[in-house]
Amino acid sequence: MKPLLAEIWGWLEAVPDPEIPVVSVVELGIVRDLSWQGDLLKVTVTPTYSGCPATAVISMDIEKALRDHGISDLRIETQIAPAWTTDWMTATARTKLADYGIAPPTAAGGPSECPRCGDPNVSRVSQFGSTPCKAQWRCNSCLEPFDYFKCI
């Protein structure tokens, strides 16, 4: 009767991040755990940044996706520890971000190359960008500004 957890993970893979729709909430590492407690499905999520306005929307989107798949008895719990880190982002997500024009996070603290032209000659415009998780950078070669997903 109850769907397998692996199947549910698959459904959530299709729930896009509301601000960066090219990646899913699972690929970003926002969904931390799924478990059945009797007939209740418990979904554990973690916020990326503590003030990220997308957090509430993400929980609503997850709930809607699960209800659309026939799960009505569910609870979404927010967990703050361990604190979200960009290390949880999947390799696929990194590739998708780069294809979308957002340089993926790197341990060096800055993008390795321009996501548009691939030139490594880039410079930072600001530590803060269009969402809490991004910074603004600029390519010195093609001169295009671009977003960099901050490494935290």
Added chain:
Amino acid sequence: MSADAPFFEWLCRLGDNTLVLGHRVSEWCGRGPALEEDIALANISLDLIGQTQMWLTLAGEVENAGRSADDLAMLRDAWDFRNALLVEQPNGDFGRTMMRQFLFDHFHLLQLQTLADSADQRVADIAAKAVKEVTYHVERSTEVVIALGDGTEESHSRMQAALDWAWPYVGELFASDAIDVQIAERGIAPLPDTLRVAYDQRVTSALTKATLTVPEGRFAHSGGKSGFRHSEHLGHMLTQMQWLQRAYPGAQW
């Protein structure tokens, strides 16, 4: 009945610092001197208000009187706030806002770094999350203070004036009182004055690069974190911040 009054008070100090500064910084939204600055300020404000949500939620749990983070933020009056005087001061010009931010950020980062080892796991968890965000705040405000201090004659003189103005509010951040002593004895947080040496070293190093002179004297205004005497500015700020809940009690989204 309060379950743990000193712990509640102490959590309000943390949550009120981030709430009041978060609101102050949000006053810049749409008014920044450049688009990048505007966005940066809005992001910093968002981080601080997000952290407030965590601190005041925990404060409400510790108080055990059924008050949510929203209740604490929107339904207390000025005398119940426990933020330091520095963060409630008006924004002034961009230089003053950034100097206030710089002086708070360095304290905030040191505080959160030590709280990550708190004997209270809930405090440690919040600090571990917030410290990642505040690391960016410090980086930014330090860069801006150095750039403007070591900038034009005009920007330099404005930054020196901002430092002279803000400096007497720094001491309160590190002043330890009876509540701090209790919290330290319980291993929840070290006494704030133990952070001062590291603070002075970091701040002085940046201010030297900014060609700014640290004012002589250690006179410090006080009365914010104890709630004994806030400056008149807090009440004015609250009339704006709390207006909706005051005019329409219980209003929901």
